[in-house]
Amino acid sequence: MESSASINQRIARISAHLNPPTNSQMEGNCVLRRGNCRAKGGSPGFKVAILGAAGGIGQPLVMLMKMNPLVSVLHLYDVVNTPGVTSDISHMDTGAVVRGFLGKEQLEDALTGMDLVIIPAGVPRKPGMTRDDLFNINAGIVKTLCEGISKCCPKAIVNLISNPVNSTVPIAAEVFKKAGIYDPRRLLGVTMLDVVRANTFVAEVLGLDPREVDVPVVGGHAGVTILPLLSQVKPPCSFTTKETEYLTSRIQNGGTEVVEAKAGAGSATLSMAYAAVKFADACLRGLRGDAGVVECAFVSSQVTELPFFATRVRLGRSGVEEIYPLGPLNEYERAGLEKAKKELAESIEKGISFARK
Ligand SMILES: NC(=O)c1ccc[n+]([C@@H]2O[C@H](COP(=O)([O-])OP(=O)(O)OC[C@H]3O[C@@H](n4cnc5c(N)ncnc54)[C@H](O)[C@@H]3O)[C@@H](O)[C@H]2O)c1
Numbered sequence: 001m002e003s004s005a006s007i008n009q010r011i012a013r014i015s016a017h018l019n020p021p022t023n024s025q026m027e028g029n030c031v032l033r034r035g036n037c038r039a040k041g042g043s044p045g046f047k048v049a050i051l052g053a054a055g056g057i058g059q060p061l062v063m064l065m066k067m068n069p070l071v072s073v074l075h076l077y078d079v080v081n082t083p084g085v086t087s088d089i090s091h092m093d094t095g096a097v098v099r100g101f102l103g104k105e106q107l108e109d110a111l112t113g114m115d116l117v118i119i120p121a122g123v124p125r126k127p128g129m130t131r132d133d134l135f136n137i138n139a140g141i142v143k144t145l146c147e148g149i150s151k152c153c154p155k156a157i158v159n160l161i162s163n164p165v166n167s168t169v170p171i172a173a174e175v176f177k178k179a180g181i182y183d184p185r186r187l188l189g190v191t192m193l194d195v196v197r198a199n200t201f202v203a204e205v206l207g208l209d210p211r212e213v214d215v216p217v218v219g220g221h222a223g224v225t226i227l228p229l230l231s232q233v234k235p236p237c238s239f240t241t242k243e244t245e246y247l248t249s250r251i252q253n254g255g256t257e258v259v260e261a262k263a264g265a266g267s268a269t270l271s272m273a274y275a276a277v278k279f280a281d282a283c284l285r286g287l288r289g290d291a292g293v294v295e296c297a298f299v300s301s302q303v304t305e306l307p308f309f310a311t312r313v314r315l316g317r318s319g320v321e322e323i324y325p326l327g328p329l330n331e332y333e334r335a336g337l338e339k340a341k342k343e344l345a346e347s348i349e350k351g352i353s354f355a356r357k
């Protein structure tokens, strides 16, 4: 028979559920009820903020990061819908404590103390648009968010997803320089989706499991600036001219392929969230001090005459610790590199002048 003390405890628990306090706040893995919710988390791990967390990329990205054992605290920031996304995600029985932040006035709280900030905030493409067509809206969004980072977590690693990446990364660099906190090792434009696509499409052609394939993709993240180095694929293999042309074009136009298939409903979100998490996980393993963490990213670079360029980089405790050279290119890739550099130079310059205005 249940004792009266235990019945009273049960009634108290049920009553607490039926009468939540009015000052409830989205925090932890529950709506915090003072004195009724044990402190959660506390497990060792990194603090990660996602800016644009309620969006097409943001939501699956948040879900996957909540599953990442390297994350102890996950901050969700957006200008809309964060309470709902936070409530939903916070019910997942994984370690990370989730907190939601809504609107500009909560940006600083969202950023304070973060180790890694991932930015998928901004508008996506519709059919017929280039990534550069997003510049007018997204440049301002990225600038404001980076000003917040400068102030609240100047030492955080920043993973920038918002397009056009070829311009938004230079904008972020200028904002950080202006604030006197710029460390080029900590600012990374996310080009991982190009690598993910390249691995998939090359594996299809070779009849391999994509997990066995590694394709370096260099340059930038738009059209001809996306330069897959098919001569450096692992495992070593060769392609006919027709295969090289097909693969290069498919990888360069992967984003457009999705934009057209979505027919006005946005651009890649699910594969991007997957790629973003793969990349963020690599950054966190680097921060933890793991050896040999190497991925492609669009970073401040001296590999070419351009101030930013995507290549393979080694990630460590300070962010980008080593930038690898391009390696031997074949004639097709050398021609591609020249085209890529021409477009990249303009996009980088556009970002820099915007931020210096
Ligand atoms: N780097 C890449 O490989 C890659 C891949 C896919 C998409 N993208 C880019 O990512 C961006 C987001 O794409 P999406 O499909 O998630 O778009 P989306 O419209 O679905 O979501 C964007 C989110 O950003 C939020 N947002 C807008 N202004 C904000 C601000 N000032 N602060 C915080 N959040 C703000 C919106 O409220 C929205 O929730 C686009 O620019 C897209 O082009 C990049």
Ligand SMILES: O=C(O)C[C@H](O)C(=O)O
Binding pocket: 124, 125, 131, 163, 193, 221, 254, 255, 256, 258, 259, 267, 268
């Ligand atoms: O193509 C887009 O606009 C989104 C993204 O950059 C992508 O490559 O899927």
